[in-house]
Amino acid sequence: MLQAAMKPCVCQERHQPRQIVLTGGPGAGKTAILELIRLFFCEHVRTLPEAAGIVFGGRFPRSARPDLRQAAQRAIFHVQRELESTVQADNLAVVLCDRGTVDCSAYWLGEGDLFAAVGTTREAELARYAAVIHLRTPTSAIAYNRDNPLRIESMEEAALIDARIATQWEGHPRRFFVEPTEDFLSKASHTLKLLRDEVPECCRQHVKTFLWDGEAAATAHG
Ligand SMILES: [Zn+2]
Ligand SMILES: [Zn+2]
Structure with a gap:
């Protein structure tokens, strides 16, 4: 099934690109789901790298000190904006x-707010994105599942960040939540289905059918 995803897309349409956000708190499975998206969608669906990964991976100072934390979030905001401009x-x-860009506000700590600090508003940033898919962080009940590597105390922090992310994206007209499930495949399937509905008709036929139907996902056709 994996090699099938490599065939180039036949679509010759001129697209009007739509920016879609995949977000979520720690431990929500975002990275693994992004890997699947790269495999199962055509080349007209492009995933941008995570701005925070670029900033911190490049050794931008990472600290709990509010002034440094604010500097990091401003940097991540600008990297995100410019990443979006590259495509x-x-x-x-x-x-x-x-x-x-709105996620930076969820990680903001201390005085003031991110949007004012970078000369924008939350409303203007919400309007940049056509849809928001929020992968919820696992709750403590599911966290007891020993497959989950997060410990209980960090689980509480993760839940807090997840809640802050949800608050920041509040009011977006097309926001979808993917609730945590113990079964990764059903969560991935739900997310990919949401994304497929955001892909224009001209490129949708090309999307691989592997994960669409919950149960079918368990028995991958070769
Ligand atoms: Zn197309
Ligand atoms: Zn395509």
Whole structure:
């Protein structure tokens, strides 16, 4: 099934790119789901790298000190904005953002707020994205599942960040939640289904059918 995803898309349409955000708190499975998205969607669905990964991976100071934390979130905001600008000429149908500019506000600590600090508003940033898919962080009940590597105390922190992310994206007209399930495949299937509905018709036929139907996912056709 994996090699099937490599066939190039036949679509010749001129696309109007739509920016879609995939977000969620720690431990929600975002990274693994992004891997599947790369395999199962055509080349007109492009995933951007996570801005925080670029910033911290490049050794931007990471600290709990509010002033440093604010500096990091401003940096991540600007990297995110510029990442989005890099694909505007690529005739993409969907630009999938691994978190969006609004997420920076959820990680903001201390005085003031991120949006004012970078000269924008939350409303303007919400309007950048056509849809938001929020993968919820597992709750403590599911956390007892020993497959989950997060410990209980960090689980509480993760839940807090997840709640802050949900608050920041509040009011977006097309927001979808993917609730945590113990079964990764059903969560992945739900997410990919939501994303497929955001892909224009011209590129949708090309999407691999592997994960669409919950139960069928368990028995992958070779
Ligand atoms: Zn297309
Ligand atoms: Zn395509």
